[in-house]
Amino acid sequence: MSISTDTSVKARVHPSPNHGARPDGATIAMLILHYTGMPSAEAALQRLCDPSTEVSAHYFVHEDGQILQCVPESRRAWHAGKSTWKGEEDINSRSIGIEIVNPGHEWGYRPFPEQQIAAVSDLALDICARHGIAAWNVLAHSDIAPDRKEDPGELFPWEALARAGVGHHVDPAPIGGNLFMQEGDAGQPVEAVQSMLVLYGYGVDVSGEFDATTRHAVTAFQRHFRPEKVDGIVDQSTVETLHRLLAALPGF
Numbered sequence: 001m002s003i004s005t006d007t008s009v010k011a012r013v014h015p016s017p018n019h020g021a022r023p024d025g026a027t028i029a030m031l032i033l034h035y036t037g038m039p040s041a042e043a044a045l046q047r048l049c050d051p052s053t054e055v056s057a058h059y060f061v062h063e064d065g066q067i068l069q070c071v072p073e074s075r076r077a078w079h080a081g082k083s084t085w086k087g088e089e090d091i092n093s094r095s096i097g098i099e100i101v102n103p104g105h106e107w108g109y110r111p112f113p114e115q116q117i118a119a120v121s122d123l124a125l126d127i128c129a130r131h132g133i134a135a136w137n138v139l140a141h142s143d144i145a146p147d148r149k150e151d152p153g154e155l156f157p158w159e160a161l162a163r164a165g166v167g168h169h170v171d172p173a174p175i176g177g178n179l180f181m182q183e184g185d186a187g188q189p190v191e192a193v194q195s196m197l198v199l200y201g202y203g204v205d206v207s208g209e210f211d212a213t214t215r216h217a218v219t220a221f222q223r224h225f226r227p228e229k230v231d232g233i234v235d236q237s238t239v240e241t242l243h244r245l246l247a248a249l250p251g252f
């Protein structure tokens, strides 16, 4: 293993044994952001470096902004688990993963400190530039595994990252209006929302049935793009924000 870091951003090597080869020809096209979701940073780092856990990430960012590189970017780290985006299911092979220290929803979810976000932002910019990762492929773990994951969650400041040039972002549409669709509903309007979610990348079936999978995807979408209200219910603001995001994609 290389003892130098891949990034030009200030970082230290802290090797994890948990990685494998990327398949031949697999290009790095996505950047996945996580929170650690453990009571302490130390416990989280230990877990990511313990061979028996079979989990890891390329980078680990402390709350004070210190960056560790645990897995070389050329290697396949084990951070995504069962996940899907735009039909791609082997996300680990095609991505770089960053673990951001935060106890998470289970252990005392709290705001991400400014210096931590500045470090994540610098690191993400560097990674995206070196690999040519598109802004809309900078995603939350919850985006690619909505039924299992909530990280990095609704407190993660995607808007601040976007201002620094990281990720695809639009101003969320204001909350209000009469539209209301939720689990159990069915029909053409549900199908239309599912189609838009799929177009953006979420793994839902376009069935016209508002099922649990759709609710999870809507919840993940809200956490990332309309964090003011995360309830899994499709309202006017959710639809409008999704529409704005799609419309802001190049060539759309």
Ligand SMILES: [Zn+2]
Binding pocket: 033, 034, 035, 079, 141, 149, 151
């Ligand atoms: Zn995660």
